[in-house]
Amino acid sequence: MLSTGELTKLKIIAYSGPEFNESDKVSDGEFETLINPEKYVFNYVTEQNEDQATGTSANSTRFNKKLPEVIDLDIVFDRTGAIKTSKVSDEGIIDDIEDFKKVVLEYDGENHQPNYLKVSWGTLLFKGKLTEMSIEFKLFRPDGVPIRAIAKIKLTGFVEDDLRVAKENNQSPDLTHLRTVKDGDTLPLMSYRIYGDSKYYLEVAKANGITNFRHLTIGQQLVFPPLEKTS
Incomplete structure (x- = not known):
């Protein structure tokens, strides 16, 4: 134009x-x-x-x-x-x-x-x-x-979290990730997006000091640390 x-x-x-x-x-x-x-x-x-x-x-x-x-x-x-x-x-x-x-x-x-x-x-x-x-x-x-x-x-x-992830295209579970909780997010779902498996949500909850993983706050920032995958 x-x-x-x-x-x-x-x-x-x-x-x-x-x-x-x-x-x-x-x-x-x-x-x-x-x-x-x-x-x-x-x-x-x-x-x-x-x-x-x-x-x-x-x-x-x-x-x-x-x-x-x-x-x-x-x-x-x-x-x-x-x-x-x-x-x-x-x-x-x-x-x-x-x-x-x-x-x-x-x-x-x-x-x-x-x-x-x-x-x-x-x-x-x-x-x-x-x-x-x-x-x-x-x-x-x-x-x-x-x-x-x-x-x-x-x-x-x-850069907004989703745009940053798209730019980096970096989904390695060996890296630390920072995510902002949005409407509809759950800890198992977010864990699945990062690690490819929802079973790591308890480790994520522990890393963030979360005692009740079912109650996340929209806008809350969570750290997803590098984790050793288990079979």
Whole structure:
């Protein structure tokens, strides 16, 4: 599909759940940039295993895992009146920054963690959580009220559990798996998906400190450790 060339603004939308469902959108949890960023930067890091047995010669490093991708963004706030869409405010940019912080930084008391964030603009679609933010105040009125600032934010990528599994295509029972309980899930069923056999649910229950495997909570995260298969 050809681009229409229409101006669109970068948006950050907050969600309460890791599935990014429409029903999980946070009330007043949407932010649209005043000015689109000049750039955004992706950072990719892999972790290598450099363990070496005592008395052996140097070994080449072995791939361990790929760490979540990270995106860096600069968000501009302006109330100088120099930008056509901005307006002069008695409070300068303070209210704008507070509204922005409510979206990206506010603590969700029900889930005991900050919101999940989706960033979209053009071909960019990034899902993650805020891991770092600094705000640089650039211009001030004579009375000291800030009227221009740049928020530098860093988001660490988050991929929904099902999508992550599909991407990795890694079903080995020799690896540790992390799964989120969804509606209809049971411990035997989840064990079958991981190990190919439901009989390992008791070992999984023990690994997660579960005393009643019949009562799982939707949204609960469970660890499925490497298990030695028995016949």
